[in-house]
Amino acid sequence: MNLLLDTHVLIWWLEGSKRLGPQAKKTMLRSGVALWISAATVWEMSIKTALNRLKLAKPVEEIIALLLKQGFRPLSITIQHALTIRNLPPLHADPFDRALVAQAQFEGLTIITLDPVFAQYDVLTIDASK
Numbered sequence: 001m002n003l004l005l006d007t008h009v010l011i012w013w014l015e016g017s018k019r020l021g022p023q024a025k026k027t028m029l030r031s032g033v034a035l036w037i038s039a040a041t042v043w044e045m046s047i048k049t050a051l052n053r054l055k056l057a058k059p060v061e062e063i064i065a066l067l068l069k070q071g072f073r074p075l076s077i078t079i080q081h082a083l084t085i086r087n088l089p090p091l092h093a094d095p096f097d098r099a100l101v102a103q104a105q106f107e108g109l110t111i112i113t114l115d116p117v118f119a120q121y122d123v124l125t126i127d128a129s130k
Contacts, residue, residue: 003028004075004104006113007096009128014063016058021130024112036109037067038075040099052089055064058121081106 003068005013013028027037042064044111048054068074077099084102092098092115101121104111110124117127 001032002034002036002107002109003126004038004100004107004109004111005041005043006100006111006115006116006118006128008038009112010041010067011045011056013056014126017032021113023130024126024128027126028112035072036075036107037064038100038103039073039077040103042097048096049058075103075107075109077103088121091120124127 008051009020009024014088027033042060045054045056045060049056058066060097064074080103083101084106085098088098088101092101097118099113101118101123103109104120104123109128111118112126112128114128
């Protein structure tokens, strides 16, 4: 299974938050599961930390480097991902979330998120709260 983490899920993972449900966490830790971090997520985290809307224990670049060492996989935004966005219905106004949906569709990934709007798109999702 290939899981694409929504930004809040990655933050919950980093913080050890109880908001990340036990079933979701168990799925993420399952053997053979690949955990993907989108460039869109890193971009969003970078913007929010720069605007002081997100406080992290370490700089974003250190956190991402550590996660990559732990086996998380990076997912760049490609031209094909950008072109896939144009075919998405206008269900979500957040450009970062739309990028995640396009990446999940194109790459065949399952998005782990709390956001119910993702399930309205043609992508597989896992409820991060359960």
